[in-house]
Amino acid sequence: MKLKDLGEFGLIERFSEKYFSESLSDGFLGIGDDCAVIPALGGDFLVSTDLLTENVHFIKDEIGGEMLGKKSLAVNLSDLAASGATPVASFLSIAIPPETDTEFLDLFFKGYAFWSKKFNCPLLGGDTTKSAGGLTINVTVIGKAKNKKLRSGAKPGDVICVTGFLGDSAAGLEFVIDPKKKRDKNAEYFISRHHNPEPRISEGKFLADFQSVHAMMDISDGISSDLKHIMKASEVSAVVELDKLPLSPLMTECYSLRDAYSFATSGGEDYELLLTVDSKKFAEISEKFEKKFSKPLYAIGTITEKKSTEIVFLENSFSVNGFSNGFDHFTA
Ligand code: ADP
Ligand code: MG
DSSP: OOHHHHOHHHHHHHHHHHHSOSOOOTTOBOBTBSSEEEOOTTSEEEEEEEEEEBTTTBOHHHHHHHHHHHHHHHHHHHHHHHHTOEEEEEEEEEEEOTTOOHHHHHHHHHHHHHHHHHTTOOEEEEEEEEOSSSOEEEEEEEEEESSOOOSTTOOTTOEEEESSOOSHHHHHHHHHHOTTSOOOTTHHHHHHHHHOOOOOHHHHHHHHTOTTEEEEEEOSSOHHHHHHHHHHHHTOEEEEEGGGSOOOHHHHHHSOHHHHHHIIIIIOOOOOEEEEEOTTTHHHHHHHHHHHHSSOOEEEEEEESSOOSSOEEEETTEEEOSOOOOOOTTTO
């Protein structure tokens, strides 16, 4: 079998079950959630790591040094946000082709420092080596949480929510990967949504303090893929109403509804939070959320008893097909 047949998550499951399935000590949590958990006095440590590699995750000349630095830390902080953690520190390892301009690298570190300062998350170390291929960046972040949230914990009847617009980043990616695609004035918006995601740390911490928020993760591969992780970890199924997906004004202006739904479900890299909330508490939590963040907590569907491993997508209450696959590195 080839890796492209097994897929990204198939591979992770294969090696983790085969070699690393022995039970961990009390309070530890390993492979499978947005962050690993290391128990400690006064709150757990949450740890996550993400890799960005040239021409897979970014095109160097399109993103530029500063945005690449920002995004490298932002996508990692997003996993801490998903767990409701407060950032503590980061570590950065980079493999760099020797011909890289130092100006590009100066800008990279300027961008990295932006989120580092904003969330009081100092860079404490890392590693730097020569690359014989493209630029590769690996960031590890450490956070702390008193009330962490996991992908498990969703219950039948929960309202499925997201913290912001979906699909803009995927629309931006289409311009980035196709240099011939005509860029009108709106293209810049979508491209910037792809290159410059904002980690929802404050939202994550706020939501994690509610016991009625049962499960939480961040949206990196599109809800079609990411919601399945909550379904699997929580042993539940899910219904998503396409007409409730939050779409940005420019998304509805520039794309057909079908394209917008496709970007919003399958595109990925939105880095919004995906959570499930006890339906009895949804009104109260969403009101408090809106008051604090001046934006709605969008309800997009419902968790149901475990039936299928596929998400049911509804449009005007009718079941529709064609939205079931999110991003997978090897099958894409
Ligand atoms: P996320 O999108 O939240 O960063 P991923 O989908 O990349 O999470 O990974 C899913 C889970 O698998 C995470 O718990 C992650 O730590 C784990 N994982 C992924 N790749 C590896 C690996 N090479 N070794 C160990 N664990 C891994
Ligand atoms: Mg994640």
